[in-house]
Amino acid sequence: MGTVAREINTVGVVGLGTMGAGIVEVFARNGLNVVAVEISEGALERGRANLTGSTDRAVAKGKLSEQDRDALHSRVDFQVGLAALHSVDFVIEAVPEHLDLKQAIFAELDKVCPPHAILATNTSSLSVTEISVATHRPNQVIGVHFFNPAPVMKLVEIIRTVVTAPEVVADVEALIARLGKTDVTISDRAGFIANALLFGYLNHAVTMFENHYATREDIDAAMKLGCGLPMGPLALMDLIGLDTAYEILDTMYRRGGRDRRHAPAPLLKQMVTAGLLGRKSGRGFYTYEKQGSPVVV
Ligand code: 3HC
Numbered sequence: 591m592g593t594v595a596r597e598i599n600t601v602g603v604v605g606l607g608t609m610g611a612g613i614v615e616v617f618a619r620n621g622l623n624v625v626a627v628e629i630s631e632g633a634l635e636r637g638r639a640n641l642t643g644s645t646d647r648a649v650a651k652g653k654l655s656e657q658d659r660d661a662l663h664s665r666v667d668f669q670v671g672l673a674a675l676h677s678v679d680f681v682i683e684a685v686p687e688h689l690d691l692k693q694a695i696f697a698e699l700d701k702v703c704p705p706h707a708i709l710a711t712n713t714s715s716l717s718v719t720e721i722s723v724a725t726h727r728p729n730q731v732i733g734v735h736f737f738n739p740a741p742v743m744k745l746v747e748i749i750r751t752v753v754t755a756p757e758v759v760a761d762v763e764a765l766i767a768r769l770g771k772t773d774v775t776i777s778d779r780a781g782f783i784a785n786a787l788l789f790g791y792l793n794h795a796v797t798m799f800e801n802h803y804a805t806r807e808d809i810d811a812a813m814k815l816g817c818g819l820p821m822g823p824l825a826l827m828d829l830i831g832l833d834t835a836y837e838i839l840d841t842m843y844r845r846g847g848r849d850r851r852h853a854p855a856p857l858l859k860q861m862v863t864a865g866l867l868g869r870k871s872g873r874g875f876y877t878y879e880k881q882g883s884p885v886v887v
Pocket of ligand 1: 742
């Protein structure tokens with residue numbers, strides 16, 4: 591590993607949905623100062639509520655003291671607008687998977703963030719290279735892909751493009767180690783390692799359900815109890831979010847040579863259109879009580 595060129599003390603997180611809020615929690619828990627940014631006051635409040643809900647659950651379970659929770663919150667500065675990121679050493683974007691949106695954000699981050707700052711994207715399927723060229727510093731742009739739930743999952747995929755500077759990769763690897771996570775560093779291909787392997791399987795499970803071959807409970811029981819996975823594929827889709835899952839599959843299908851395994855199952859699109867997005871909307875393949883376990887309907 592090369593010399594660590596930058597001290598990373600203050601980080602920015604852009605987008606405070608499921609992933610972004612989880613990423614804020616991971617940084618703040620590990621002593622970093624976080625500038626947490628959203629596009630509007632309403633979205634900011636939802637992000638703040640995501641963080642509060644997660645840390646309150648940790649306190650209720652006795653995994654975090656009230657004092658540590660308050661210290662964690664005091665390290666997070668919630669702000670509307672990218673201009674608040676003027677003093678960060680590292681910023682990670684976690685907005686929805688639309689290339690135009692991400693490119694517009696990166697063009698703005700390039701103007702607002704200090705010259706030494708590393709600009710990272712949490713994209714799960716888009717091209718980091720295409721995002722990087724929206725800036726004048728593509729050598730300081732990198733993919734840093736967390737998994738859901740970010741506070742729990744141990745892996746982070748680091749994606750270096752053909753122009754990412756080696757010292758930027760080294761600095762990000764050191765940062766991920768500070769978070770107590772394990773990284774794998776790879777090049778820029780659709781779905782990277784984990785999603786490239788996972789999403790064909792998830793899509794197949796939706797098709798199996800759609801074709802009435804098996805019930806949702808039986809599909810999930812087969813993989814959970816038969817294969818030792820922590821949750822079945824349909825429950826996992828609900829956790830990831832059906833809109834996010836659809837976008838990942840669609841992008842992988844288009845970027846990955848139209849592999850039919852990644853052609854989104856028609857049911858998935860219908861559920862997204864109907865607003866059945868999984869846990870975050872209260873209903874997906876299963877129905878959820880607020881933040882709770884599935885209830886059968
Ligand atoms: N935030 C913080 N902590 C959480 C959490 C959350 N959202 N959800 C669960 N946890 C914690 C719980 O507090 C609990 O901690 P404890 O053991 O110290 O008490 C621990 O995780 C286990 O949770 P539960 O007891 O409630 O439930 P489970 O044992 O069923 O675990 C799970 C829940 C961690 C979600 C587990 O089922 C799991 O690992 N599922 C698979 C998740 C997975 O595959 N994620 C990757 C998805 S793909 C992806 O993210 C890529 C992206 O691009 C879409």
